[in-house]
Amino acid sequence: MLFLEHVPLAPYTTFRIGGPARYFAEAASENDILEGVEFTRTRNLPLFVLGGGSNLLVADEGFPGLVLRIALRGSEQQGDVFQVSAGEDWDAFVSRAVDGGYAGVECLAGIPGTVGGTPVQNVGAYGQEVAESIVAVRAIDLHTLDIRELTPLECGFAYRRSIFNAAERGRYLVTRVDYALRKDGPPRLSYADLKRHFAEKPKPSLAEVAAAVRKIRHSKGMLIVEGDLDCRSAGSFFKNPVVSTEHYGRIAGSVGGAPGYSVGDGLIKLPAAWLVEQAGFHKGYVLGHAGISNRHALALINRGAAKAADVLALRDRIVAAVEQRFSIRLEPEPVFLGPESG
Ligand SMILES: Cc1cc2nc3c(=O)[nH]c(=O)nc-3n(C[C@H](O)[C@H](O)[C@H](O)COP(=O)(O)OP(=O)(O)OC[C@H]3O[C@@H](n4cnc5c(N)ncnc54)[C@H](O)[C@@H]3O)c2cc1C
Structure with a gap:
């Protein structure tokens, strides 16, 4: 893995704000992550785990340690469970699920960031949150360097909260998230804005709900559109x-x-x-x-x-x-x- 120096972080954030990382590397595997951890330990540097930078404000002074960008890719389907690597784009995964007729994440369309970022604050919108579909989170315990498979209960999900951003903040590095979705399940229509949108069409498809969510998000500036x-x-x-x-x-x-x-x-x-x-x-x-x-x-x-x-x-x-x-x-x-x- 290549360790770069003095890398401006602004381009890696949706705010487009922030000074440089003293060191910066992209981890494409769990081994790369362990190499990054070793790099910080031998130099006594702090480590920051970067996903899509969509829930992040970086200081103008930057960060004096290693920023490790999570670039693990790939996904596998076992029955109704999707095992998705942490570096995958979240919205692209939602589109694949919806196109395949799988319910459970359709209201979370249009949210930027990576799959690995979703359990961290239990991403939620329009009446749905990832805690409802996550069945396991694979993570490296940075204290012991063991690989763990955490159950939803162990993740401690609550509103915009989990152990990853609260009690055990900084301890786990998420490498894969498993979501159980429902083939041909009905879309979630509990949020007022969505109900209003479908007042004339009481039984929309998953794709129609995801499209409506994107449309509503766009009207609120909550969809990333270049130049907006x-x-x-x-x-x-x-x-x-x-x-x-x-x-x-x-x-x-x-x-x-x-x-x-x-x-x-x-x-x-x-x-x-x-x-x-x-x-x-x-x-x-x-x-x-x-x-x-x-x-x-x-x-x-x-x-x-x-x-x-x-x-x-x-x-x-x-x-x-x-x-x-x-x-x-x-x-x-x-x-x-x-x-x-x-
Ligand atoms: C326009 C816009 C709309 C948004 N709408 C919503 C919304 O509707 N609902 C919602 O909940 N959020 C929303 N967000 C916030 C954001 O998109 C989510 O929180 C997203 O899941 C963050 O993922 P990320 O990969 O970008 O994480 P980052 O911003 O890169 O990181 C955020 C935190 O998660 C940690 N982290 C990231 N990846 C990992 C990993 N693999 N292992 C361990 N820790 C990790 C980081 O260390 C950091 O502490 C929105 C953001 C924008 C810009």
């Missing part, structure tokens, strides 16, 4: 916060009603996009070279020449305003990679 500045982002920048019923009541009372839905245990989830807009940050808001997408209040964007510092300044401004107005501290969804990471 509204999608030069990391998708949603903030997670939807969960508050107590009392807290929700105070918010709703202060503005004459608020969207939200119960997630059980007396807790209510609020749309972060609504909070951001209520706090004064409308679609198209501009702060220097950074801004908010013209089509979605939750996507912070690079308007062309933004630095990570511009995005972070906008993040801080939004977080402070929402906290002051609603006593909620918004949590960013993308991962931040900087000189202190690793």
Whole structure:
């Protein structure tokens, strides 16, 4: 495996932002990964695992260790289970599944990034999340260098969460994900936007649902389209916060009603996009070279020449305003990679 030096990371991210990696290599096999780990150990360097860079903000100073880009390719089908290598493009896999008549990931069409990135934050959209179809995650335990096959239970999936980005963050490097899909199963039609879309056509096909998801995503700047500045982002920048019923009541009372839905245990989830807009940050808001997408209040964007510092300044401004107005501290969804990471 080739170890490159001082490689600019911006082109490897959907934000198109970020300084250089001190070292950079592309791992095409599990052996390459072990070689990369060995490289960092002998030099006492931090390691960062890069997928498609679609949930990532890289600091302007870059990263002082090794960025290992996961480029393991290939997939196998055993019955209804698809074993897909971590470096495969997620959206391409969704298209193959939908074209083959397999249900289970059709609402996750149009999400950028790699297969290996999907279990990390339990990727979800339009009423579906990967935790519903993942049956195993093959990963290298970076503590012991053993290869593990983790069950969904061991992955600890929750909303935008798993052990990979929470309790065991940095420990596992995902090399393959197994998804169990349903041949000729019906598409998932639970999300309001999708139901509305198919109001006149109650039984759409899988392909029609995937196409509708892509269309809706495009209308919101949540589909990567070359040259479209509204999608030069990391998708949603903030997670939807969960508050107590009392807290929700105070918010709703202060503005004459608020969207939200119960997630059980007396807790209510609020749309972060609504909070951001209520706090004064409308679609198209501009702060220097950074801004908010013209089509979605939750996507912070690079308007062309933004630095990570511009995005972070906008993040801080939004977080402070929402906290002051609603006593909620918004949590960013993308991962931040900087000189202190690793
Ligand atoms: C326009 C747009 C729309 C989006 N829409 C959605 C959406 O609807 N729903 C959603 O959930 N997300 C969405 N995202 C976020 C992003 O696409 C997903 O989180 C995606 O799964 C990230 O995968 P990646 O390969 O790009 O990971 P990266 O951005 O490269 O990495 C993200 C994190 O995962 C870790 N990681 C990546 N690969 C591995 C691996 N093989 N093993 C261990 N750790 C790994 C990295 O170390 C890092 O911590 C969107 C992003 C954009 C730009």
